[in-house]
Every structure is written in structure tokens, then in C-alpha cells.
Amino acid sequence: MSTFMLGSMIFTPILSQLADRYGRRITYLLPLWITVIANVGCAMAPTYTIFLICRFIAGVGTAGIGTIGFVIILETVAPAFRSHTPLVSTIIWVSGYCTVGLVHMAFQSWRVQYFILSAPFLLTFSFYWLLPESLHWLVTHEKHDGVSKYIKRSTKYNRRQIDLEICRSSTSPSLVTEGEGEGEEILESSSIKKSSTKDASHRNFLDILTHLPMLFQLSSHCFIMIVMNFTYWALSLYSTDLHENKMVGYFLSGLVELPAAAAIFALAYIGRRSVTSMALLAQAFAMFIACFFPGKFNLIGIISIME
Structure with missing residues (x-):
């Protein structure tokens, strides 16, 4: 697990930069296929050494799948439905978690288990023909032909015709210009974004260190993620005990994650900051209970403290 995490940690910032430069599609597919093969x-x-090398390579690929895949979701799903994506991802994650348990119960050899869980993903090579490039990336990098093909393909599969007049009417007047083709019309309506994108291309990670609000947000997020990973992986690896x-x-350690998916519905009524704060406080409270009152009779200990 440590070897896997090391590969993921080292290559996550590299792959994210490559995705901005060369596109989401290729920097998602290659790590995906590398992970499957690894x-x-x-x-x-x-040998155990070769096993560790393959685990490291799998971690490298998973860094691309997790990071770039998340970006593709945000750039593909409409804003009105974007908040529902964690619900779907949580259900899929728990389903995969439980599938591992079912395979373990059916087969004794760890090699057979590993192969059965990995081999079906060879079908992802078909994604080469199924996964389009991110429209957001195409527009940002002025890929006229790519935008036009994306629009035509979308209208075909969704059986709906895109009304560019409506698209322009919902855009700032200063951005509305007449283009020659479908792709050009959308690209020219995004002219302001072009200059900001060029400026962003000259930025790097060190710029965050000179911007205190961003540095504070980064530090807070890193602290939360470190603590959450400590607790999650410790419990996950200890789940069989x-x-x-x-x-x-x-x-049970997998199924308890399902209720967390329901928190997505609270976002519409309470807000992101409140839901996040309450969830983190609830997690801390639950972890303290688990640490100080282990065993079957922890409820008795809690009641005695309250008294």
C-alpha cells in the first residue's frame, strides 16, 4: 500500500500539468491502461520485488485516473447536476469495495482474486473510441474542429439540437461575436477566458506560496486530507479485525460509507461550509469514542461519562 501511495503522490502534480497542456483525454486513458496492465x-x-514495482506503477496510473477523471467529470456534467456526482461515485466505490469481499469468499488464491478483479478492466481499451476530449479544454485551447465535432456528436447521441442563439443570449454581451461555424461561435464567445488562460500557463505551484488566502486554503485542505487518510486507511486495513x-x-466497513452519500442532499439546504464542518466534527467525535471506548460495551462508558 505504501508503494502504491508513493507512486500516486509523486506523479499526481506531473499528470495534472500534462492534462492542462495536452488534454484530459490522453492523460486519462494512458494512466488508466497503465494501471490495468500493472x-x-x-x-x-x-517475486515480491516485481510485485512492488507493479504496485508502484499502478499507483502512478491511479493518480491520473483519480485526479484527471475528477476534472473530466466537473467539465462534462452540467452545473445543475454536478453536486450529484459524489453520490454516484460513493455508490460505485462501495460496490467495488464489496465486490472484493465477494471474490475473496469465492476464491482462496490471492493471485486469482487479483486477476479476476483486474482483468475485466482490459475492456477499458475501448474507451479510445468512446471517451471524447473535454469541451472545456477544447474551447480554452481554441480547437475549432474539436469543438465542432463535439457539438455534432453530442446532438447525435442526446437527440437534441443545440440552439447557439440561446447560448449567446446567456453570455455577457461583451463576449458575443459572430463566428463562421458552430465551433468558432462558441470559441469567440469565450474570448475573455483566452487571455486569462495564457496568463495561467505561466503560473506554477510556487505562486500559491506568495498568495496568503490561497496558501491558507491549501494548508487547511492538506491538513484535513492527511487526517482523513490516517483514519480511513487505518480503519480499512483493520476492518477484518x-x-x-x-x-x-x-x-460493514464498506457499507458504512453509504450514509455519507446522503450528505449531498444537505448541501442544497445547509451549504458547503456547514455540511463540511459538521461532518468533520462528527468524524472526530466518533473517532474519540472508538479510541477511548473500544469493544462491545462502549455505550456503557459513554453513559457513565455523561452522568
Whole structure:
């Protein structure tokens, strides 16, 4: 696990920069395929050293899948539905988590388990023909032909015709210009973004260190993510010891994540900051209970303290 995380940590900032420069599609597909091949290699590794090398490579690929895949979602899903994406991702994550347990119960060999869970992802090579480039990236980099193809493909699959007049009417008047083609009309309506994008291309990570509000946000987010990863992975790796039956403990540790997906509905009524704060406080309270009152009779300890 440490080798996997190391590969992910090292290459995440590199892949994110490549995605901005060369596009989301290729920098998502290549890490995805690398991860699939590396995971199959883990199942067939003849030695522990080769297994660790494959795990490191899988971590490198997963960095691209997680980071760039998240960006593709945000740039593809309409803003009105964007807040629902965590709900879908949580359900998919828990489903995969539980699938591992089912495969473990059916097969004893870890190699067979690893291969069964990895081999089906060889089908992702078909994504080469199925996954389009991000429209946001195409517009930002003035890819006229790519934007036109994207629009035509979208109207075909969704069976809806895009009304460019409506698109222009919802845009600032200073951005509205007449273009020759569908792609050019959208590109020219985004003229202000071009200059800001060129300026952004000269920025780097060190610029955050000179901007105190950004530095504060980054530090806060890093602290939260570090603490959450400490607790999550510690509990995940310890899940088989949480119950007398190790598989019951494993499944329960995955299923308890489902209620968290319901928090997405609270965002519409309470707000991001309030939901985040309450969730973090609830997590801290629950972890203190687990640490100071372990075992089956922790409720008795809580009641005695309250008295």
C-alpha cells in the first residue's frame, strides 16, 4: 500500500500539468491502461520485488485516473447536476469495495482474486473510441474542429439540437461575436477566458506560496486530507479485525460509507461550509469514542461519562 501511495503522490502534480497542456483525454486513458496492465502484472508477479514495482506503477496510473477523471467529470456534467456526482461515485466505490469481499469468499488464491478483479478492466481499451476530449479544454485551447465535432456528436447521441442563439443570449454581451461555424461561435464567445488562460500557463505551484488566502486554503485542505487518510486507511486495513467474522467486519466497513452519500442532499439546504464542518466534527467525535471506548460495551462508558 505504501508503494502504491508513493507512486500516486509523486506523479499526481506531473499528470495534472500534462492534462492542462495536452488534454484530459490522453492523460486519462494512458494512466488508466497503465494501471490495468500493472494490476494484471501484480497477479502474475513471480517475486515480491516485481510485485512492488507493479504496485508502484499502478499507483502512478491511479493518480491520473483519480485526479484527471475528477476534472473530466466537473467539465462534462452540467452545473445543475454536478453536486450529484459524489453520490454516484460513493455508490460505485462501495460496490467495488464489496465486490472484493465477494471474490475473496469465492476464491482462496490471492493471485486469482487479483486477476479476476483486474482483468475485466482490459475492456477499458475501448474507451479510445468512446471517451471524447473535454469541451472545456477544447474551447480554452481554441480547437475549432474539436469543438465542432463535439457539438455534432453530442446532438447525435442526446437527440437534441443545440440552439447557439440561446447560448449567446446567456453570455455577457461583451463576449458575443459572430463566428463562421458552430465551433468558432462558441470559441469567440469565450474570448475573455483566452487571455486569462495564457496568463495561467505561466503560473506554477510556487505562486500559491506568495498568495496568503490561497496558501491558507491549501494548508487547511492538506491538513484535513492527511487526517482523513490516517483514519480511513487505518480503519480499512483493520476492518477484518472489527468483528469476530473477518468478512462481516470487511463488509460493514464498506457499507458504512453509504450514509455519507446522503450528505449531498444537505448541501442544497445547509451549504458547503456547514455540511463540511459538521461532518468533520462528527468524524472526530466518533473517532474519540472508538479510541477511548473500544469493544462491545462502549455505550456503557459513554453513559457513565455523561452522568
